Amino acid sequence: MDLFVIYFTIFVLALFVGVEIINKVPPTLHTPLMSGTNAISGIVVVGAIISAGGGEQATGLSTFLGFLAIVLATVNIVAGFLVTDRMLNMFKRK
Amino acid sequence: MQAFVNFFYLAAAVLFILGIKGMTKPKTAVRGNQLSALGMGLAVLAALLDFHVVSYGTIIIGILAGGAAGVYMARKVQMTSVPEMVALLNGLGGGASLLVAAANYLESQQLSGMGQFDPTVEWSVAVILSILVGAVTLTGSLVAVGKLMGKVDDPKDIRNYKLGVKASFALLFVGTLTLVMGDTLNSGVLLTLMILLCLVLGVCLVMPIGGADMPVVVSLLNSYSGIAGAAAGFVLGNNGLIITGSLVGASGLILTSIMCKAMNRSLVNVLFGGSMAAAAGISKSENDAFYEGKVKFASADEVAMMLETAKRVVFVPGYGLAVAQAQHATRELASLLESAGAKVKYAIHPVAGRMPGHMNVLLAEAEVPYDQLVEMDTINPEFPQTDVAIVLGANDVVNPVAAKDKNSPIYGMPILEVYNARTVIVVKRGLSPGFAGIPNELFIRENTLMVPGDAKKVLQDVIKALREG
Numbered sequence: 001m002d003l004f005v006i007y008f009t010i011f012v013l014a015l016f017v018g019v020e021i022i023n024k025v026p027p028t029l030h031t032p033l034m035s036g037t038n039a040i041s042g043i044v045v046v047g048a049i050i051s052a053g054g055g056e057q058a059t060g061l062s063t064f065l066g067f068l069a070i071v072l073a074t075v076n077i078v079a080g081f082l083v084t085d086r087m088l089n090m091f092k093r094k
Numbered sequence: 095m096q097a098f099v100n101f102f103y104l105a106a107a108v109l110f111i112l113g114i115k116g117m118t119k120p121k122t123a124v125r126g127n128q129l130s131a132l133g134m135g136l137a138v139l140a141a142l143l144d145f146h147v148v149s150y151g152t153i154i155i156g157i158l159a160g161g162a163a164g165v166y167m168a169r170k171v172q173m174t175s176v177p178e179m180v181a182l183l184n185g186l187g188g189g190a191s192l193l194v195a196a197a198n199y200l201e202s203q204q205l206s207g208m209g210q211f212d213p214t215v216e217w218s219v220a221v222i223l224s225i226l227v228g229a230v231t232l233t234g235s236l237v238a239v240g241k242l243m244g245k246v247d248d249p250k251d252i253r254n255y256k257l258g259v260k261a262s263f264a265l266l267f268v269g270t271l272t273l274v275m276g277d278t279l280n281s282g283v284l285l286t287l288m289i290l291l292c293l294v295l296g297v298c299l300v301m302p303i304g305g306a307d308m309p310v311v312v313s314l315l316n317s318y319s320g321i322a323g324a325a326a327g328f329v330l331g332n333n334g335l336i337i338t339g340s341l342v343g344a345s346g347l348i349l350t351s352i353m354c355k356a357m358n359r360s361l362v363n364v365l366f367g368g369s370m371a372a373a374a375g376i377s378k379s380e381n382d383a384f385y386e387g388k389v390k391f392a393s394a395d396e397v398a399m400m401l402e403t404a405k406r407v408v409f410v411p412g413y414g415l416a417v418a419q420a421q422h423a424t425r426e427l428a429s430l431l432e433s434a435g436a437k438v439k440y441a442i443h444p445v446a447g448r449m450p451g452h453m454n455v456l457l458a459e460a461e462v463p464y465d466q467l468v469e470m471d472t473i474n475p476e477f478p479q480t481d482v483a484i485v486l487g488a489n490d491v492v493n494p495v496a497a498k499d500k501n502s503p504i505y506g507m508p509i510l511e512v513y514n515a516r517t518v519i520v521v522k523r524g525l526s527p528g529f530a531g532i533p534n535e536l537f538i539r540e541n542t543l544m545v546p547g548d549a550k551k552v553l554q555d556v557i558k559a560l561r562e563g
Contacts, residue, residue: 004216007328007336014337017111018344024118027444028464030349030451033117034316035180036127040110041187041319041342043134044194046103046141047330051197052156053147056208062200067156069193072186074160075167080183081131082168083176087455088127091120094463 039080045073102140103334109133188231191322195224224325233296258298306529317346356444358506388538394555404481414487423553425460483515489528
């Protein structure tokens with residue numbers, strides 16, 4: 001099977017998983033949900049690491065762009081998870 | 095080894111799903127967030143083990159720099175400013191996707207020169223999509239941050255922006271066709287132009303959207319950042335990225351649709367309808383005439399007297415509470431009333447505040463237990479049995495006109511029916527209209543008392559009066 005078809009299948013199935021679980025998140029937690037998923041979207045750091053890591057396919061410019069991408073994605077990840085943690089620790093039951 | 099690395103990505107994706115699942119209950123949410131962070135750690139480890147990576151210096155410097163900035167931001171930010179921070183982080187995520195796609199394009203040029211790579215149509219489309227969505231997310235988020243901080247105003251005339259959007263889309267369509275059909279890997283100049291165009295498009299898309307609609311925009315941009323990540327996954331052929339991007343995309347879309355429903359508006363109307371206030375806005379003299387002689391005012395002492403005998407009290411927080419940083423004073427007053435035997439609840443409208451769930455976080459910061467935060471549909475039937483409802487800096491979400499007047503710009507928007515309470519106390523700086531640009535009928539009702547002033551100051555005065563009384 002064409003690789004693209006496999007990727008696309010995974011994409012669509014993951015969408016359904018996302019809709020199913022996220023619909024169960026109560027409105028009280030919508031802000032932490034957003035900042036948490038936001039941190040998760042920093043996963044693109046994976047691509048950035050591979051680009052910044054050199055290898056025979058790299059050029060000076062591609063390594064530099066990869067480096068910049070690592071910085072941006074890491075800010076996104078670290079700040080996102082930490083601020084979510086800070087918020088969630090405030091939610092207390094009576 | 096590469097198969098091993100791919101299992102790491104799968105494990106990371108599973109941890110993200112479990113992590114989000116943890117977010118379905120406040121009790122398990124902290125743990126859920128930790129699971130997600132662990133998943134991210136695994137994914138980074140997997141990337142470092144990838145055979146493409148031969149040098150680590152640049153990577154480590156980048157991670158340290160970004161990590162330090164991230165820790166600083168997360169520690170520094172005030173809970174009232176979380177919407178701005180989330181919007182900014184969204185933008186950075188989008189920017190990262192854009193850079194990754196661009197870097198991958200350059201690498202593919204090299205690989206193709208070595209005869210190791212032949213671009214397919216799907217690959218080309220994925221690169222363009224990743225760049226497009228990433229760039230739009232970057233500049234769109236930055237504009238949203240400006241609007242949330244009050245530094246960027248809603249434009250009076252949105253026609254130029256709409257024209258910009260249409261022109262950008264047309265040009266991008268032509269550019270995409272040229273790129274895909276032509277010599278994809280030797281079109282660096284065209285691709286650069288398209289990136290610039292997408293950066294402009296992001297500005298044109300968000301500029302015309304009114305400040306009141308920012309909860310929708312922030313949710314939507316959150317979704318975009320996920321989709322940009324998924325598109326980068328298609329480019330790199332990385333399942334971990336595809337799954338994760340798609341999860342985040344779904345999350346943003348759901349929140350967007352919840353926000354739209356809570357305002358009874360379609361997404362298209364929010365995105366392209368312009369600012370409500372600009373469309374419906376009334377002049378200051380009309381606004382003054384509406385309230386002239388009909389509003390009853392009360393002092394903090396009088397409010398304190400009324401609260402002394404109240405058995406059931408409901409607080410209704412809005413964005414004004416966040417601006418005045420009044421969450422702690424609110425909690426203090428609530429504790430005082432509870433110790434005097436009153437039942438206290440908080441009524442939360444879905445679009446109160448500047449992002450979904452914003453009020454809940456602010457009140458949680460002031461140590462309000464989350465089981466006292468009640469959603470709109472649950473609290474509305476309770477207002478007739480409520481002795482005193484205290485509206486703190488909320489306006490349009492408590493305007494009864496939304497239920498009656500078909501010509502009103504907010505007609506059909508579900509509201510908190512505070513007017514059913516025996517007495518309504520509205521704490522507000524002045525009588526200026528809310529985001530929708532219309533006067534509020536609640537303020538001239540028989541059972542409403544206005545207390546002019548800053549929410550924090552007024553609450554502190556009430557607390558003082560109660561303690562002395």
